[in-house]
Amino acid sequence: MSESLRQLAELFQENNQFVILSHVRPDGDAFGSSIGLAFILKEMGKEVRVFNEDGPSDVYAYLAGSLSVEKTPVEPPVGSPKVIAVDCSTQERLGERFQGWGVRPDANIDHHPDNPGYAAINWIDPRALATAEIIARTARDLGLPLCAEAAAALYVGILTDTNSFSFRPLRPETLELAASLIRSGADPEILSWRTFRNFSLNRFHLLREILNRTRFSAENRIAFYRLDADLYAKTGTTSLEVENFLNYLQLVQTVQVAFMVEEIGPQLTRISLRSIPLIDIRPVAAHFGGGGHRNASGARASLPVAEAERQLLEQILPLLRSTS
Amino acid sequence: MSESLRQLAELFQENNQFVILSHVRPDGDAFGSSIGLAFILKEMGKEVRVFNEDGPSDVYAYLAGSLSVEKTPVEPPVGSPKVIAVDCSTQERLGERFQGWGVRPDANIDHHPDNPGYAAINWIDPRALATAEIIARTARDLGLPLCAEAAAALYVGILTDTNSFSFRPLRPETLELAASLIRSGADPEILSWRTFRNFSLNRFHLLREILNRTRFSAENRIAFYRLDADLYAKTGTTSLEVENFLNYLQLVQTVQVAFMVEEIGPQLTRISLRSIPLIDIRPVAAHFGGGGHRNASGARASLPVAEAERQLLEQILPLLRSTS
Numbered sequence: 345m346s347e348s349l350r351q352l353a354e355l356f357q358e359n360n361q362f363v364i365l366s367h368v369r370p371d372g373d374a375f376g377s378s379i380g381l382a383f384i385l386k387e388m389g390k391e392v393r394v395f396n397e398d399g400p401s402d403v404y405a406y407l408a409g410s411l412s413v414e415k416t417p418v419e420p421p422v423g424s425p426k427v428i429a430v431d432c433s434t435q436e437r438l439g440e441r442f443q444g445w446g447v448r449p450d451a452n453i454d455h456h457p458d459n460p461g462y463a464a465i466n467w468i469d470p471r472a473l474a475t476a477e478i479i480a481r482t483a484r485d486l487g488l489p490l491c492a493e494a495a496a497a498l499y500v501g502i503l504t505d506t507n508s509f510s511f512r513p514l515r516p517e518t519l520e521l522a523a524s525l526i527r528s529g530a531d532p533e534i535l536s537w538r539t540f541r542n543f544s545l546n547r548f549h550l551l552r553e554i555l556n557r558t559r560f561s562a563e564n565r566i567a568f569y570r571l572d573a574d575l576y577a578k579t580g581t582t583s584l585e586v587e588n589f590l591n592y593l594q595l596v597q598t599v600q601v602a603f604m605v606e607e608i609g610p611q612l613t614r615i616s617l618r619s620i621p622l623i624d625i626r627p628v629a630a631h632f633g634g635g636g637h638r639n640a641s642g643a644r645a646s647l648p649v650a651e652a653e654r655q656l657l658e659q660i661l662p663l664l665r666s667t668s
Numbered sequence: 669m670s671e672s673l674r675q676l677a678e679l680f681q682e683n684n685q686f687v688i689l690s691h692v693r694p695d696g697d698a699f700g701s702s703i704g705l706a707f708i709l710k711e712m713g714k715e716v717r718v719f720n721e722d723g724p725s726d727v728y729a730y731l732a733g734s735l736s737v738e739k740t741p742v743e744p745p746v747g748s749p750k751v752i753a754v755d756c757s758t759q760e761r762l763g764e765r766f767q768g769w770g771v772r773p774d775a776n777i778d779h780h781p782d783n784p785g786y787a788a789i790n791w792i793d794p795r796a797l798a799t800a801e802i803i804a805r806t807a808r809d810l811g812l813p814l815c816a817e818a819a820a821a822l823y824v825g826i827l828t829d830t831n832s833f834s835f836r837p838l839r840p841e842t843l844e845l846a847a848s849l850i851r852s853g854a855d856p857e858i859l860s861w862r863t864f865r866n867f868s869l870n871r872f873h874l875l876r877e878i879l880n881r882t883r884f885s886a887e888n889r890i891a892f893y894r895l896d897a898d899l900y901a902k903t904g905t906t907s908l909e910v911e912n913f914l915n916y917l918q919l920v921q922t923v924q925v926a927f928m929v930e931e932i933g934p935q936l937t938r939i940s941l942r943s944i945p946l947i948d949i950r951p952v953a954a955h956f957g958g959g960g961h962r963n964a965s966g967a968r969a970s971l972p973v974a975e976a977e978r979q980l981l982e983q984i985l986p987l988l989r990s991t992s
Contacts, residue, residue: 509856510860514850526839555872595864596871
């Protein structure tokens, strides 16, 4: 057993009050990991609260325990509970409210390769495809109790971060851990429906609008769309609902890079970028002061949307592979 | 070991020439199973040919061995090779050319629950989510050689029939077999990209057109679209490319049944139906003389497209669950 894992086991055993926190704008792995770990610790008889800068989310309301996620309080809870950060690559991403507590997390469980190890105990495995995978494996290796509710939450963490086991360099271990979560009571069919077939009719209309706006460039090797500031209002949606829509542009075989530009203000543009496994898209995000993963990056550019779009096309062009 | 499995092992061991056939309009599991089994038998030193009524397919050209699939010859090959049917629920679905041979298959490996067992040896497991899963398990249990090419083909069979491990009542065994195929050399990332991100630009335009045509009915519990006879010509696509587009209608949370009607002729309409796990859609397909799975059925109705659509809405309505 590694030293970090031994320390983590000790932290779990020797304390009774825990707070679990994850990153702002939480996704399925942030929620799944937080809630899954909370159930595990509760089964061990511990007092656990789950905080998030953004509070609970309707999107994951089908997960038991999801609606008991609380908005991070401004003051730290009394009793100095141990703080565990999950799926959060930097301490800053735990949110402003947590920063106000002026404390350092006791543990940091994560799979992001750029996690600098900001906590007292850092249990980081960049080979894992989701933090939920690390927690499922840790529970198994330490013999911690895993109820059906924990298994479901962790399954959803893996499901979302692996995009339903697709387009990722899956390891056999990930599939085997997912199998073990099904054995522990996660219902793969229902969880997959709830996770992926959850569009509101408005969101469907937003998708339709985005596909209608999609343009192709550079011999169809680039696909992109532009969102105006008023589109969400017009379709009755929010910016969270546009998440993952670049996947649809990537359906096209010739597309090597897909991006979107979203007008946040007259001089502010949100950029999101995706690329095929062969292309490292991070330099393009870095050009605009952003960052992220090799094949999925983003930035906020202090530029008008049309100018950001122009520079993006210019920056992406030299990265494209020739079509033979 | 079951009697059928023992007989199958004997068939493999004691013969040297094999023909593998699958169903007409072959999908990923038909191709994956055929090609996967062919590689296994070839590794055992056997002579193997793979036939299909429709011949090879560009869609699966990324699978080694895919382009050596042959259009079923009118005459049976000389030497009386043993005939193995894979992923084919009835002997008729092996195609007209095979029917002309006037022989019965020697083995029938399948996962369709309605397979009547039409061969001398019937190795049928309706719990398996793909025939490729049965073949992978059989190879493991009998200790047959599984090269990377076979693993890749079988992985794609599982990937397509489970819709990338989603929206299906997955068994942990399926995920574990997929994990073992990765260990045998299947590349999950590349195979998933090739299988699902393979749209031509024309097919993307077809999708866009279909989403634009999609209508909702019965408090958004039914979603449907209609295809005119000339749409494929207009978008430069074929009817094979519309496959699985009902998935996109099913993204909407309120949708319980999704269907499409396609005008084949003035009095002939192709119908395709999907439903949520709670709803058995087969009675609707049966109304039009069709059939299929509980949540995925189809029919060819001798009706004009508008009349088929009207009757479908009428038939589906009583099956819907109330929205509470």
